[in-house]
Each structure stands twice: as C-alpha cells, then as structure tokens.
Amino acid sequence: DTEVTQTPKHLVMGMTNKKSLKCEQHMGHRAMYWYKQKAKKPPELMFVYSYEKLSINESVPSRFSPECPNSSLLNLHLHALQPEDSALYLCASSQVVGVGQPQHFGDGTRLSIL
Amino acid sequence: RKEVEQDPGPFNVPEGATVAFNCTYSNSASQSFFWYRQDCRKEPKLLMSVYSSGNEDGRFTAQLNRASQYISLLIRDSKLSDSATYLCVVFTSGTYKYIFGTGTRLKVLA
Numbered sequence: 400d401t402e403v404t405q406t407p408k409h410l411v412m413g414m415t416n417k418k419s420l421k422c423e424q425h426m427g428h429r430a431m432y433w434y435k436q437k438a439k440k441p442p443e444l445m446f447v448y449s450y451e452k453l454s455i456n457e458s459v460p461s462r463f464s465p466e467c468p469n470s471s472l473l474n475l476h477l478h479a480l481q482p483e484d485s486a487l488y489l490c491a492s493s494q495v496v497g498v499g500q501p502q503h504f505g506d507g508t509r510l511s512i513l
Numbered sequence: 514r515k516e517v518e519q520d521p522g523p524f525n526v527p528e529g530a531t532v533a534f535n536c537t538y539s540n541s542a543s544q545s546f547f548w549y550r551q552d553c554r555k556e557p558k559l560l561m562s563v564y565s566s567g568n569e570d571g572r573f574t575a576q577l578n579r580a581s582q583y584i585s586l587l588i589r590d591s592k593l594s595d596s597a598t599y600l601c602v603v604f605t606s607g608t609y610k611y612i613f614g615t616g617t618r619l620k621v622l623a
Binding site: 432440441442444447454455487489496497498499500501502503504505506507509 | 544545547554555556557558559562600602604606609610611613614615616
C-alpha cells in the first residue's frame with residue numbers, strides 16, 4: 400500500500416473544464432512533487448514544494464497551477480488543458496529535498512483530455 | 514548527452530538467471546542514487562538506495578562507481594514477478610533535482 404494517496408484515480412475532462420488533482424501524505428515529509436508521465440517514458444518533473452513553498456517550476460504552462468495548503472496536502476489545479484496533457488500525473492514526497500532522501504510515489508491520476 | 518542514461522532493453526531472461534543493469538550519469542557532483550521498479554501502468558516503487566560501499570537486499574545488489582560515474586543493479590535468481598521497468602534516479606544537491614533515467618525493461622520468462 401502506498402503512503403502517498405492521490406485522488407481521483409482516473410479523470411476525463413474536456414478542454415474547457417476546471418478540475419483539481421489531490422495528493423496527501425502523513426509521513427511528516429516536508430518536500431512534495433508533481434510529475435507527469437507519458438507511456439513508455441520516465442516521469443518528468445513539474446513542480447517541487449519544500450516546506451510548503453514552491454521551489455522548482457520546470458517551466459510548466461500556466462494551465463497547470465500547483466498549491467500546497469499545508470505540509471500534508473498538495474493540489475494541482477487544471478484549466479483549459481490540451482489533448483497532449485493526457486498522461487499519468489504522479490505525486491511524490493520525501494523527508495526533505497536533500498542528499499540521501501528517496502522519494503515515495505502515489506499511485507497516480509490517469510488524466511484524459513477530450 | 515542525457516544526464517542519466519540507461520539501456521532501454523528489453524532484457525529477456527529465463528527464470529533463475531542473473532541479470533545486471535547499468536545506469537550512467539553525467540554530473541560528477543551527483544550525490545544520491547536510487548533504483549525504482551515500475552510495473553505497467555503503476556507508480557514507481559523504491560527498490561533500494563545505492564550506497565558508496567554497495568549494498569544488498571535479498572536477491573538485489575546495488576553498486577556505485579563514482580570514478581566511472583555509473584550505478585548498477587544485479588538481480589540474482591530472477592523470478593517472473595521481477596518483470597518490470599527499472600528506473601535509476603540521481604539526485605544532485607546543486608540543482609536540488611531528482612533526475613530519472615529512461616528505464617530498463619526486464620522480462621523474466623518461464
């Protein structure tokens with residue numbers, strides 16, 4: 400069982416919809432991440448939050464908007480997505496961003512844009 | 514050159530075989546190294562961290578060669594359930610990023 404919980408597991412949305420992905424961990428981790436993964440490719444980093452502050456944004460389009468309301472929660476707000484945004488969205492956490500700190504992944508949200 | 518490179522495979526091996534994967538990294542300042550396995554349509558799961566002196570967990574052995582800038586994963590007595598994609602991950606404190614390799618696909622055949 401994963402200790403990082405993501406909801407929903409699957410999401411189908413139109414290009415004009417607004418939706419949010421949610422991620423929760425109760426391991427006391429202070430670093431949380433969003434990744435995007437396309438089929439047969441490795442995960443691509445989107446955002447990093449460290450101590451609830453955005454520390455890395457990998458030039459992600461503004462139609463993706465992250466939010467970290469507290470140390471246990473991480474959201475990804477979606478608006479006006481494109482078909483090429485269809486992918487598996489993975490949340491991960493680690494104790495901190497640092498040497499020797501492995502990431503732990505949630506089981507992802509599979510997103511399809513119509 | 515990619516920051517972290519892996520042979521994509523697939524490696525097709527019979528049950529009981531020993532198989533090894535390598536992962537090379539380009540940034541000599543990289544400090545932490547991990548192996549993950551990912552099953553089809555599932556999330557990456559941490560297999561093991563890689564320590565400087567090498568480390569073993571059951572049938573799995575990981576090693577780090579800093580001079581040649583690669584890490585390796587050895588799987589002994591392969592099981593059907595070992596079939597998955599194995600991803601190496603490298604962390605560099607200068608960039609504060611975890612960089613994934615492209616993954617190596619392993620198929621263990623009955």
